[in-house]
Amino acid sequence: MKITRTSTLAGVSIAALLALAACGDNAREVAPADAAATDTYGMAPAPAASGTVVAVAQGNPDFSTLVSAVTAADLAGTLNGGGPFTVFAPTNAAFEKIPAATRGSLMAPAGKADLTRILTYHVVPGRVDAATLTQQIQAGGGSAALTTAEGSILTARVGADGAVTLTDEKGGVSRVIQADVPASNGVIHAIDTVAMPN
Template sequence: MNLRRYLTLAALAAAVATFSITLADDHPKKNEHPKAEHPTKTEHPTKAEHPKALGDIVAVASGADSFKTLVSAFKAAGLVKTLQGEGPFTVFAPTDAAFAKVPPGMLDSLLKPENKEMLSAILAYHVVPGRIMAADVKTMKVMTVNGQEASIKVEKGNVTVDKAKVVKTDIAASNGVIHAIDAVLLPTVPAMNPAAAKPKDHPGH
């Protein structure tokens, strides 16, 4: 009886051990789970994938290296708040090199407080209501904020505004777009164009 009982207990113990091994095999270890089931941090967008919000026209121009004179002129003319407004605006922006072509003394004179009105009129001639992208440009006339029309011409892949050549396009801003030009535009009305204003004749001369 003792031997039979011993054999019975041994068989039962072996069966329990086998069942336990089977259960262990049915449950994979932690390191057996595919890594793909646990997203890594690299799957989340990084800050570089989220572009910063665009600034307004004045902010974008101020952040560029080639519009420092233009920004100074905007400030002197009192147009900063206007160009920070809702818009949208299209600005044909003379570069610093373009302002360097202005006759000596004229720019300094325009930046004086007493000539603020004339400077404002000249700069307003560079601004068109609405957002005109390069793809929308064709030979046409556009009404500027100044109240006068400017002529845009497209010929052989080149774009000019009056006689100024567009050298860089589609500089985006939150309230419009900037196109860089290589010359300062001057309105046709003499009162708004210092180059067209002639000195009055003095008696005896």
């Protein structure tokens, strides 16, 4: 999917990362300018700004793994806060790319610190909707450095196909497959791969 460049600010929150949410009627896919926004990824719809980023994520079955991870890391309280947050929310399919043994160890009590670090790496303080992110990328000469709640950088770019990608500190690339899912305390962008900090 591609991120549609819109001029409307919808909440984009990731201040408590992984409490990401449902894609809905007010969600916009990231696509080239002037492209029609249609959900071809099959994300479940959700009401606009009907709750916090955590509540929105809880209402979308495509984020059930993320919600479980946020709960295991004790981040729900933070992500239910005032924000605003921009959350780059990995879908269940994104988590499936991580080996099962690794996922299991992260979800165990002994993996809580690592899980928290990974989840907060997906949260950017403030509201960064698709239009704002695209402007930041253009202003940065083709890339934008996003400082996450974890303290490290995600690098955003627009690919040749118009899709926004995020490059993590290990060189992994995730793609925004649905943008501008609104929440009362931020905005969520669904991504297809879990980003990993150094």
